[in-house]
Amino acid sequence: xxxxxxxxxxxxxxxxxxxxxxxxxxxxxxxxxxxxxxxxxxxxxxxxxxxxxxxxxxxxxxx
Numbered sequence: 001x002x003x004x005x006x007x008x009x010x011x012x013x014x015x016x017x018x019x020x021x022x023x024x025x026x027x028x029x030x031x032x033x034x035x036x037x038x039x040x041x042x043x044x045x046x047x048x049x050x051x052x053x054x055x056x057x058x059x060x061x062x063x
Contacts, residue, residue: 002052002053003049003050003052003053003054004019004047004054005019006049009047012028012031012047013031013032013035013045014028014032015028015029015032016028016029031045031047031056034056034058038058038059038060041060041061042060042061043058043059043060043061044058044059045057045058045059046058046059
């Protein structure tokens, strides 16, 4: 996909926020949900560029 502009990434962690891009579908709950689950397990969510697209990395503690 086209990715998420760097200026909009922080707001993507708020519920119901979406990047308006053509035929995109969804309710804007995915990233906030994943971040909450990661945090509750002592982990974190990081966002960044991956070529022309977008990458999300979830890191959880071992054990």
